[in-house]
Amino acid sequence: DPMEAVRTFAAEIEENQIKLESTIGGGEFAEVFKGFYDGSAVAVKRLKQGSSLKAMDDFISEASIMGQFKHANVIQLKGVVTTTRPMMIVTEFMEGGSLDSFLKEQKGKLTTLQLIGMIRGVASGMAYLSAINFIHRDLAARNILVGENMICKVSDFGLSRELEEDDPDSEYQTQGGKIPIRWTAPEAIRYRKFSSASDVWSFGIVVWETMSFGERPYWDWSNFQVMDRVEGGYRLPVPVKCPKIVHSVMMDCWDQDRTQRPRFEEILKRLDNLIRTPEMLHDELVCYTSAVSADF
Numbered sequence: 001d002p003m004e005a006v007r008t009f010a011a012e013i014e015e016n017q018i019k020l021e022s023t024i025g026g027g028e029f030a031e032v033f034k035g036f037y038d039g040s041a042v043a044v045k046r047l048k049q050g051s052s053l054k055a056m057d058d059f060i061s062e063a064s065i066m067g068q069f070k071h072a073n074v075i076q077l078k079g080v081v082t083t084t085r086p087m088m089i090v091t092e093f094m095e096g097g098s099l100d101s102f103l104k105e106q107k108g109k110l111t112t113l114q115l116i117g118m119i120r121g122v123a124s125g126m127a128y129l130s131a132i133n134f135i136h137r138d139l140a141a142r143n144i145l146v147g148e149n150m151i152c153k154v155s156d157f158g159l160s161r162e163l164e165e166d167d168p169d170s171e172y173q174t175q176g177g178k179i180p181i182r183w184t185a186p187e188a189i190r191y192r193k194f195s196s197a198s199d200v201w202s203f204g205i206v207v208w209e210t211m212s213f214g215e216r217p218y219w220d221w222s223n224f225q226v227m228d229r230v231e232g233g234y235r236l237p238v239p240v241k242c243p244k245i246v247h248s249v250m251m252d253c254w255d256q257d258r259t260q261r262p263r264f265e266e267i268l269k270r271l272d273n274l275i276r277t278p279e280m281l282h283d284e285l286v287c288y289t290s291a292v293s294a295d296f
């Protein structure tokens with residue numbers, strides 16, 4: 001019973017203790033506001049009146065899931081309003097908004113090291129979630145939030161994907177459920193085999209989005225073209241000014257064989273090494289031996 005779970009994992013907040021200030025977003029089922037609670041800035045997701053029972057259950061489930069997490073790179077739940085209507089989810093406030101829009105606004109203004117620092121935060125949040133066996137299924141720059149000092153946090157644990165019917169990123173699958181095709185691993189698209197390894201694939205796409213300052217993965221290709229060409233071995237190219245060594249991390253995340261993809265723990269170590277040795281980010285300083293061994 002979702003209500004039972006939310007009482008276990010989330011503090012109940014009195015609605016009159018929350019002050020709403022401004023609207024910052026919204027979807028089909030809920031609106032998101034900036035507000036204040038307990039002396040600090042918060043984000044408040046408010047379920048729209050007249051929502052279906054399923055929408056209510058999904059709303060409550062998102063809070064229960066979030067309430068079980070505690071990590072610097074995962075959005076922190078402060079509490080919920082469930083005993084009065086409308087229901088609300090209250091979290092820490094992330095001033096930079098979603099990563100995809102943040103990157104578009106900051107296009108060309110961030111250094112490679114800053115971009116890698118953001119990606120490192122996402123990898124750290126995902127290493128934590130995969131360690132507690134939580135599979136995200138919708139990891140994308142739009143579902144990462146940016147806070148002070150450009151800290152990045154994994155968010156959006158909604159079971160019901162807020163992908164609109166006509167959302168170009170949603171693709172109907174036979175058994176209900178919508179899948180964001182251009183972020184999803186081939187085995188998860190083909191036979192719904194979601195795992196931390198399919199989250200690693202999605203993470204590779206997030207790295208590409210970040211190094212491309214919010215460029216749309218596979219540009220204006222149709223979902224079918226994406227599936228067909230990726231199955232055929234096509235992979236996104238190295239973004240402009242992106243060090244080859246960062247593109248090699250992406251390529252490892254996009255291994256057709258999910259057992260060959262690096263775990264988030266390994267990805268985190270590789271990113272930390274790059275941050276510690278920035279000279280590795282200058283292609284001209286790094287020698288790349290060709291894949292084919294020299295015949296001598």
Ligand SMILES: NC(=O)c1cccc(Nc2nccc(Nc3c(Cl)ccc4c3OCO4)n2)c1
Nearest residue numbers: 024043044045089091092093094095097155156
């Ligand atoms: N500065 C801005 O314009 C801005 C735009 C969008 C989001 C945020 N910031 C922001 N900060 C924290 C959370 C969210 N959105 C969100 C999510 Cl994703 C899931 C569940 C939940 C939420 O709020 C309460 O419950 N947003 C800030």
